Amino acid sequence: MKPLAKRFLVWIALLAIVREMSAATIRVPLDYSSIQTAINAATNGDLVLVASGIYNEAIDFSGKTITVASGFYETGNSTNILNTVISPPVNLSGVSAVSGESTNSKLVGFTITGCSGLNSAAVYCYQGSLTISDCRIVTNQCRGVIMYKSHSVLHSNEIRADIAYQYDPIHSAQSGPTIEGNLIFASDPGASRDAIYHSTTEAATNLQTVIRSNIIYGRLQGEFHAGGPIHHISHNLIVIENGFGEAVMITGGDFGLKIFNNTIIGGDFNVQLNATPTFFNNIVAFAHYGVSLGLFAPRPEVRFNIFWQCPQISDEFNTNGNTFVDPRFANTNDYNFQLLADSLCIDAGDPKGTSDPDGTRADQGAFFYDQRYQAWLKRYFSPSILADTNLETTVWGTTADPDADRASNLYEYFSACDPLNADSNSQRLQINLVGTNSVLTFKKSKRTVGITSELQRADILPIWRPAAATELPLTDLGDAFMFQAKVSNVGKDRQFFRMKVGFLP
Ligand SMILES: [Ca+2]
Numbered sequence: 336m337k338p339l340a341k342r343f344l345v346w347i348a349l350l351a352i353v354r355e356m357s358a359a360t361i362r363v364p365l366d367y368s369s370i371q372t373a374i375n376a377a378t379n380g381d382l383v384l385v386a387s388g389i390y391n392e393a394i395d396f397s398g399k400t401i402t403v404a405s406g407f408y409e410t411g412n413s414t415n416i417l418n419t420v421i422s423p424p425v426n427l428s429g430v431s432a433v434s435g436e437s438t439n440s441k442l443v444g445f446t447i448t449g450c451s452g453l454n455s456a457a458v459y460c461y462q463g464s465l466t467i468s469d470c471r472i473v474t475n476q477c478r479g480v481i482m483y484k485s486h487s488v489l490h491s492n493e494i495r496a497d498i499a500y501q502y503d504p505i506h507s508a509q510s511g512p513t514i515e516g517n518l519i520f521a522s523d524p525g526a527s528r529d530a531i532y533h534s535t536t537e538a539a540t541n542l543q544t545v546i547r548s549n550i551i552y553g554r555l556q557g558e559f560h561a562g563g564p565i566h567h568i569s570h571n572l573i574v575i576e577n578g579f580g581e582a583v584m585i586t587g588g589d590f591g592l593k594i595f596n597n598t599i600i601g602g603d604f605n606v607q608l609n610a611t612p613t614f615f616n617n618i619v620a621f622a623h624y625g626v627s628l629g630l631f632a633p634r635p636e637v638r639f640n641i642f643w644q645c646p647q648i649s650d651e652f653n654t655n656g657n658t659f660v661d662p663r664f665a666n667t668n669d670y671n672f673q674l675l676a677d678s679l680c681i682d683a684g685d686p687k688g689t690s691d692p693d694g695t696r697a698d699q700g701a702f703f704y705d706q707r708y709q710a711w712l713k714r715y716f717s718p719s720i721l722a723d724t725n726l727e728t729t730v731w732g733t734t735a736d737p738d739a740d741r742a743s744n745l746y747e748y749f750s751a752c753d754p755l756n757a758d759s760n761s762q763r764l765q766i767n768l769v770g771t772n773s774v775l776t777f778k779k780s781k782r783t784v785g786i787t788s789e790l791q792r793a794d795i796l797p798i799w800r801p802a803a804a805t806e807l808p809l810t811d812l813g814d815a816f817m818f819q820a821k822v823s824n825v826g827k828d829r830q831f832f833r834m835k836v837g838f839l840p
Pocket residue numbers: 681682691695696697698703704
């Protein structure tokens with residue numbers, strides 16, 4: 336299966352010389368031979384940094400506010416995720432948080448595999464929470480992640496159920512997790528197995544569930560009780576291949592759930608709402624019934640969705656802003672469900688709802704069409720140049736630098752500069768030493784929609800971390816602001832800084 340979205344990353348790095356500091360870190364196997372003995376020796380705030388290798392042990396955070404990470408934490412190199420493996424003895428979970436941990440306890444960049452046991456999970460959070468990021472949870476004879484009375488954060492993980500063992504990749508009960516940016520595979524997406532199972536039969540007054548911007552193969556099934564914050568299921572791509580059953584199955588709950596801006600593909604009933612959530616700005620395609628409502632009163636609010644290739648859909652869904660038109664996906668054969676420029680989904684969401692990041696009326700589906708970047712491209716490049724895809728890498732693409740000023744077109748867009756005029760001196764990150772601070776000054780377009788940017792710092796190259804500095808607008812330049820941020824130099828001989836810019840089209 337091909338990747339669904341291309342990510343372009345471009346950066347500009349500049350260096351400043353100041354002083355040095357060293358972080359307190361416990362290294363495995365250098366300081367302790369096993370991860371658990373290192374955790375046992377750690378105190379709150381410590382980093383347990385694990386070298387590549389296979390660790391045949393079960394890990395327990397033991398209530399500690401620590402970060403347990405592979406080399407990925409420092410290098411950002413995904414090879415560290417593949418090569419740093421936690422694989423426990425038989426009938427044990429891989430990683431446990433069962434002592435009231437908060438999301439300040441972090442697990443970063445491991446492969447967790449070979450876990451087994453009826454009540455086990457690769458990551459087991461029972462009355463404890465973890466922030467789990469950039470992990471690969473695969474080939475386990477048990478569930479991927481179990482959460483019970485937990486508010487764990489799952490971010491940028493790959494979680495696959497083993498086809499031979501039909502356990503949910505994510506199983507959540509009486510919990511309020513945040514599940515964002517993950518790739519999640521059910522054991523058999525074609526048979527409508529659950530990819531995410533979520534149940535809050537007890538009213539959890541202070542827990543919000545957010546399931547956002549994931550790519551999910553398999554069913555999302557859940558019961559969401561109100562009584563506290565509104566739960567969100569948004570901006571997910573949910574796919575049931577050649578399957579029966581539902582892509583989204585809401586089994587119960589009440590008003591406290593919004594399901595919006597998802598792209599939901601395949602299945603039979605596709606979306607079954609046995610409750611009364613609001614369901615809006617979604618694209619539902621290639622499913623017999625499209626959407627099906629239970630006998631609940633009041634009825635779920637279904638508005639401003641597109642239902643396409645749903646031959647058995649009821650005419651009652653052809654009102655309230657809902658339509659039965661072709662969403663014009665970029666390429667369904669490649670599983671690219673982004674929108675083409677002529678898609679009727681663009682600006683067709685609920686006009687009363689939240690705008691898209693580009694400031695326009697909400698689009699339908701999981702992937703909004705960024706109109707301002709397109710307008711910027713059209714301003715500088717002729718239609719014939721834009722139509723010639725051979726010129727993407729050299730002239731109009733996000734990594735191209737046709738004016739040879741060493742700022743990519745993406746960075747030119749980010750800093751409101753001209754991609755055809757060598758003007759990079761005016762847009763570079765400036766660094767000045769003021770007192771005990773490094774003062775960073777940079778230009779940022781007011782149109783940086785769909786653009787991610789992060790000021791980063793390093794003690795040693797190329798180990799980049801977020802600079803974690805507050806960015807304050809300094810002066811208004813019309814189409815851009817000049818921003819400033821301060822980073823302390825106390826205790827450091829030298830630091831390096833860069834601005835990393837990314838674009839998710
Ligand atoms: Ca829009």
